[in-house]
Amino acid sequence: MKLKTAFAFGLSVIAAASAQAADLVIATVNNGHMIEMQKHTKEFEAANPGITLKWVTLEEGTLRQRVTTDIATKGGQFDVMTIGLYEAPIWSKKGWLTAIKTDAAYDVDDILPAIRGGLSYEGKLYAAPFYGESSMTMYREDLVKAKGLTMPSNPTWAQMADIVAKIHDPAKGVYGLCLRGKPGWGDNMAFLTTMVNAYGGQWFDMAWKPQIDTKPWHDAITQYVDLMKKYGPPGASANSFNENLALFNEGKCGVWIDATIAASFISDPKQSKVADKVAFVAAPTAVTNKGANWLWSWNLAIPVSSKQPEAAQKFITWATSKDYINLIAKSGGWASVPTGTRKSTYANAEFQKVAKFATQEKKAIDSANPNDSTLPKSPYVGVQYAAIPEFQAIGLAVGQQMSAALSGKVTVDQALKTSQTAAAREMTKGGYYKK
């Protein structure tokens, strides 16, 4: 009841064109950097009297569902939405988002071009990134050196297979390779898509026909299943980022290919037993290096149905500015700043000192191009996903099949065939082509 009165009050105030008292409802995902941002609410409110921040923090899937329902039904429940690099192109094309207004101090050119490109439509920025990531290889330098090997800085899958086989030592509790296996378009399929890209594959050809039962997919998935069966930990088909992180921190993984943010966790002596033994190189390639590492960012956007667009602009430009990054650096140290968004962060000497993975991370992000991530030309945008609404269901269905192949319940070819049928069904229903 109180909120309704507050809303009515807020509306009438704005109607009087004096936009001073504003309640900003922010929908956000529950990852570390966003949680950190909530802790600095007071600083923002102090610098912007009249604006109060109200946070709604949710798990990724629930968040996506809530904000999509709200924006599609023009609900107006949220003034600022956290959306991924996946939604941004789809929603900006539909005209659901308000363009972000930036000034010189904000320095929009400072934003990493790969990410900025993914968030812009017809030259205008529709969402501001506060956190970005790519993927890379993280491995135990000590284990590799102990076998007299060196990890090349741009390994191929063949080289990786060789190294992983040699450092695999289950008797000592070390599994050679840890990779994602839990079904999900943003879970195992995020990784597998980059692997398929590296083997020269794609999700859809230029006529939008799914390409899942083709040779690149076959080669990539066979390699994945093969390596994980021989050198992966038990339970791999249910493992996602956090499970692999836990394993790596306990020293049970030799090599882990996953999001660059993992580097900050595994190098943190407070939670990792192997903090001083890790090193980083690029994600493995095969036939090509296009799309071999992914690109993802969490971004803040303003739905057109928001009732406080001005206040929302102020908040977003504050939260994604250089000043904000400096604020975090001051309060928590440079190791805890949100990365993957601005060139200036990486150029900062303090940051480079504490973030040993920074160079590799920036290289990975710069090399990822959502508009050109596959060897054969593709009609879709996105490195580890296709930015079409149907992709979530397709990704999950295919992910389930890949998980089944990994656990040995079906053969790789059966899994690919079932996935192809599922994808074709969705695409036909979506009207991309007639059967």
Next chain:
Amino acid sequence: MAKKAAFPYVRTFFAWFLSLLIFFPLFWLGITAFKTEGQAIAGHLTFSPTLESFVEVQARSDYLHYAKNSLITSVVSTVLGLLIAAPAAYSMAFFRTHRTRDILMWMLSTKMMPAVGALMPIYVMAQTTGMLDSLPALIIVFTLSNLPIMVWMLYSAFKEVPNDILEAVRLDGATVWDEFRHAILPLTMGGIASTGLLCLVLAWNEAFWSLTLTSAGAGTLAALIAQYSSPEGLFWAKLSAASLLAIAPIIVFGWFSQKQLVQGLTFGAVK
């Protein structure tokens, strides 16, 4: 199997052993709340306890705000539900007709639609009546969701009252209300208490509608818990701490109501 009274030690042992076994995962949750994230993964029984997860939970979210919302929605919906369900159960238990079983089945059938499928209709209803993100909306949803359960459980409890007691009371010329208060209520207190407790817990733990229909204002403890299953970053110690904080009020309720459960009188005494 009923064990003979001649072996009380064996029974006591088994009762304790099995209940501790069943309780064990919760115990594990409890001790994980006092670990650091690293210790949570290592999974040892012995460790040096720390309050850092609780501190983090406190710093991150307004526990009291969510707890208050949970308390209000759960308690009000349970009380409201009991007030509507008790008369209905009474009517069906003591004034049975040939339609009674059909009505019972129909009531249960109102719960057959999976929440996942009814998401849009309910959301649209809430949106058009302007009740998104409001406590009354949650109270209505909880009450009506639990109403069939309450009716069934209360019906079952009322049916346990033996007919001779009812007849004895009616012969004395008591009114319906007196009959209820003095004869039926004491006998069915256990059933009513367990109904209340179970529905309170069902409302307390209800996450699907709590998350779908609320944003910043009316979030319940389910929203608090939702903050902790981070996609990238270890969270089990924090989640355990947050869960302990979320369960704490319920455990208190549970302890008090289990005393009510014992109040079923033996029928020898009543006669």
Next chain:
Amino acid sequence: MSRFLPRALLAPAVVTLFAWMIVPLVMTIYFALIHYNLNQPGEHGFAGLENFRYFITDPDFWPSVLQTIELLGWVIVITVVLGVGMALLINDPFPGQGIVRVLLISPFFVMPTVNALLWKHMMMNPIYGVLGKVWTFFGATPIDWMTDFPLMSVIIILSWQWLPFACLIFITSLQSLDREQMEAARMDGANALHQFWYLTLPHLGRSIAVVVMIEMIFLMSVFAEIFTTTSGGPGNESTNLAFLIYKQALMNFDVGVASAGALFAVVLANIAAVFLIRMVGKNLD
């Protein structure tokens, strides 16, 4: 008077439930018959039976129906059998009875998603979970629950969660068991088994029926536990109807297909209810 009172008492419950049921049901039927995708708002053409056809032609449809029933069956059997057992065990007073009662019903207090996460990571993970450590302690290879027995893992999690519910109802019901009758039977020479079979079990008949029907209703639409642990996999081995609706429809924001799926779920629930009522329904009277 004799007709009015019972109807008046029944009225509030029936009226409110009717309103609660009818509006979403009508809306769901409507949505199921049109094209309604949140990503394409404004395009609401008539779709006829297309949504239904799309949902039912999913290769995962029949497996998910079977798995829904399997899940239902197992959890009900486990909770009722163990529930009756535990209730009988702790029925007569013994030291610490109150505490044991609270311990027994406490799993029900935990939020389902937390439960699922607890079991998946803390208990069932083959490497760092408690069960894995116990298995290794006895020299065996830890079972990879989520991979090799996904549906059974979900069943275990759900049984653990619902056992307290069953226990509580049986404990309450046992309170009103006629002790005099039991004494008389014992003096007539009936042993423990006879007492149980001919006296206790029939007495518990009604509460067993209540537990079975209520659990059926809830377990039919179990979603959170599967979503958090196995995501319906590997393959479709732990997909049930509710998860299929989610996967098919909610991930796509296709409200039309989701509504069609929901109606299928209602049909399945009705069939299961008819079947179960035939088995336990006479105990309700």
